[in-house]
């Protein structure tokens with residue numbers, strides 16, 4: 001294929017790590033999640049090996065936003081247990097029945113979170129990846145106190161200082177982390193980032209890692225379908241993968257909020 005022979009630098013950075021089959025639309029409504037999960041796990045293991053990290057040191061979170069219940073059920077049947085949704089309402093509609101059938105499921109919330117959804121987020125999810133501002137931290141702390149539920153929290157950092165993107169600005173990250181832990185007592189386990197699209201994500205991953213180390217945080221939620229191997233090389237402990245597992249993202253009016 002001429003595509004393959006193209007010199008490396010002619011290609012944009014991101015698509016390089018994309019599995020070859022994600023360029024094409026899926027023939028059926030549900031791609032074969034068991035085969036995709038096996039292939040993804042092989043790539044993840046290989047990335048760990050290359051990075052000199054133990055296999056199993058990275059949690060694969062399957063991002064199931066906008067996916068049908070059938071697609072999710074197939075991934076569950078294939079053994080996947082960590083899933084992420086980007087909207088509280090969608091998770092509420094989709095997950096109670098699935099959870100009842102698969103008690104080991106851990107549900108993650110990625111994407112922007114409104115303060116008025118704090119209680120639903122705290123009761124419906126096991127891990128929150130987008131804690132990014134004082135009003136939200138306060139609302140989550142109150143919701144945790146009220147419900148007794150304490151999901152793990154990742155503080156999202158806007159490493160590219162992109163005005164349209166969620167995440168605490170870089171120059172406010174130290175103060176915000178201190179506030180989350182010392183004022184609100186949130187169970188902060190790590191940091192999360194979404195690097196700017198179309199650029200080398202590695203400097204952003206490195207920045208996130210050094211910021212986490214400076215705060216004594218072990219968790220690093222970074223890496224998606226196109227860049228998770230680079231993220232693993234830079235120390236990711238959680239990768240959030242949608243398209244590489246479920247196929248091309250379904251079209252939605254307005255596009256997914258808070259993502260590229």
Ligand SMILES: *Cc1c(COP(=O)(O)O)cnc(C)c1O
Pocket residue numbers: 063065086110111194224225226240241242243244249256258259
């Ligand atoms: C949608 C989404 C992902 C998954 O992206 P893919 O490119 O489909 O792997 C990861 N993280 C966040 C925050 C997302 O919104």
